Amino acid sequence: MRQIPAGLTLLAATFAAAPFSSSAAQEVTAFTNVNVIPMDRERVLEDQTVVVRDGRIAQIGPSRSTRVPDGAKLVDGNGRYLIPGLAEMHAHIPPAQIQQFNLGRQWVEDVLFLYVANGVTTVRGMLGDPSHLRLREQVETGDVVGPRIWTSGPSVNGNSVQTPDSALRTPEFQQDAGYDFIKIHPGLTRETFDSLDAAADRVGIGFSGHVPAAVGIRRALEARYSSIDHLDRYLEYLAGNEHASGQVSGFFGANLVDDIDESRIREIARRTREAGVWNTPTQTLMDSYVTEESPESMARRPEIRYMPPGMRRSWMNWKRTSSSQGPSQPQRNRFTEIRHRLIRALQDEGAGLLLGSDAPQVWNVPGFSAHRELQSIVAAGLTPYEALITGTRNVATFFGIEDRAGTIAVGKYADLILLEANPLTDITNTTRRSGVMLRGRWMSQQWIQDRLERIAARYAQ
Secondary structure, three states: OOEOOOOOOOOOOOOOOOOOOOOOOOOEEEEEEEEEOOOOOOOOEEEEEEEEEOOEEEEEEEOOOOEOOOOOEEEEOEOOEEEEOEEEEEEOOOOOOEHHHOEOHHHHHHHHHHHHHOOEEEEEEOOOOHHHHHHHHHHHHOOOOOOEEEEEOOOEOOOOOOOHHHHHHHHHHHHHHOOOEEEEOOOOOHHHHHHHHHHHHHHOOOEEEOOOOOOHHHHHHHOOOOEEEOOOOHHHHHOOOOOOOHHHHOHHHHHHHHHOOHHHHHHHHHHHHHHOOEEEOOHHHHHHHHOOOOHHHHOOOHHHHHOOHHHHHHHHHHHHHHHHOOOOHHHHHHHHHHHHHHHHHHHHHOOOEOOOOOEOEOOEOOOHHHHHHHHHHHHOOOOHHHHHHHHOHHHHHHHOOOOOOOOOOOOOEOOEEEEOOOOOOOHHHHHOEEEEEEOOEEEEHHHHHHHHHHHHHHOOO
16 A cells, blocks of 8 residues: 555645645645656556655655655546656747737737646747747746747848858857757858858857758758758758759648659668757648648637637638649648658657647647647657657757656656556547646646636637
8 A cells, every 4th residue: 555644635636726826836746646657768657656846756656665745735646647748849939929910928828828738848939039038037937837948049041141241140149148049940041051050060059940942951961950840851852952942842842742752761861860960840730731621620629719819810811822722632642641751761760859840830729739749740650659759858868958857757857747548559648638747836637727718718709
């Protein structure tokens, strides 16, 4: 029998105390009789007690022999599964104001909560804004409920950085401002990119994102991007048209599928691994592009109700336009097949993959789309365990924080998700949550759902 001190009350997983009160930060919480998926390797530790203190995992052991500290808040894990919190590695944190949709600070906080509500406890913001630096501090102190934030600076693109001289100054400026990395968008000339690459190496800041047409995938690997997002420029390389313009290549190379040489997939995957470059495929974004589902049907997805009306309408317009233009449906299906083979090849060759969906972006609702991305990665041929690695252990390796994140172990961050069923047998089980722990603070699913309902009411038409 597990050792539970007299006088403690076993609280069900619906415990709903205010998780971000000052007292909650100091409390001790214990998950009892829980099945732990530590993510150090593919295994399940059955019937465990996990004790959390001061935001860290303090103890893990069999329930029958692990003593629960006096005064601990108890979460019943019987029949449930505990996994590390997930990361959204291609997230977008809104700026302080979005005039197009008349959105402000409330929308920013709603987006951050949507991530957390889905067990996304870390985000990599891919379009930085000065307001995000202060927001990162507020999240860390608990003044704002949100995931841990890693953020780029403002986008580096053909309009913002137009000359090699300006590129030389950009890395130091962004690093001094406090940004974690540089985000690259299309439009840079080769000369400007080379200048940026040299300056970034000199000051020690990485860059991630798109691969400009003038740069191409081979130069991107040579420059050792921290990560390439969307598998950008890979299909152009496979089609032998590496520097094709956006108009020629279409939506991430979708126009070039008839020219793809699949024999080059394994080779470019191997070269990616040798370069140490990570990839964030954002496959669910591509799925929204290729699907034959109507925009009206997509707008009825349950999570869409958390999006502002103007944003929903813009997404529907995008789908109508993208469906009427570009390649045929058979070519779109071929686009998916090629990307699946590339994702699988990157995994097989040992090139790092990261979980990211590009949210909030067309049809990708923050947090919810991370779980759609997991399903898309499994559809590409990865096992559920391999897919989960992309959002847990791989993220810690990418950031160099394996000592404190990525797996469930004593001393690690208490960023955790309690699930109703085993995700190793069915990846859709990541959507069946009993609650989320963020920085050692427990949020029951009921508490989360109550706040989600308030967000939905705010954006109801």
